[in-house]
Amino acid sequence: MNYIGLDIGGSKFLVASADAQGNIKQRVRRPTPPALEDGIALLQEMIAIVSDGEPVSAIGAAAGGPLDWQTGVISPLHQPAWRDVPLRQIMADRWDCPLYVDVDTNVAALAEYHLGGHDVPALLYLTISTGMGGGLVQNGRLYRGHNGAHPEVGHQTI
Structure with a gap:
């Protein structure tokens, strides 16, 4: 089994393959x-490298928001060329x-919940990078909010 993870970031792409137990097999990083x-x-090209000729069992992609998680259309504010892109299609x-x-911060929140914050009723993941x-995660489920728009803390006045 070969599971692929994509991090479509504002400054870099990171693609990794993992086995069924979640052990990272290979990773490749390139500028966006x-x-x-x-x-x-x-x-x-990066997926071909990390899959190493093995069949791909599933692919998960994370990108900056906003993103319509039901349709898979991404519109990262820090990547103008990627706005309104039907990534899932x-x-x-x-x-x-x-x-x-999904949105990169949602993916990171779920990973932290499952790998680090096992016994907590709620977990808030915040990041400041190319964007904010x-x-x-509440009671083991990702909180999506009204109309699927998760807490867009990056759009708050500070």
Whole structure:
């Protein structure tokens, strides 16, 4: 089994493969290309590298928000070329496996909850990087808020 994780960041792409137990097998990091077409081609190349010829069992992608998690359309504010991009559909056109697309901070919050904060009723994950954001897990479930718009803390006046 070969599980692939994509981090589509404002300054870098990180692609990793893992086995069924979650052990990282390979990872590749590259600067984020400015053009969408170059970015899609680079993701394909990076996935080919980390999958090492093995079939891909599932792919999870994380990108900056906002993102429509139901349709898989991303609109990261720090990447103008990637606004209103149907990432899940683009991935489905290229890979025949289960696909998951969400906001990077939601993915990080879920990872922290499952790998670190096991016995807490609520966990808030905050990050300040190329952008600022957060994800909230309550009672083991990701909190999405009204209309699926999770807590967009990056859009608060500080």
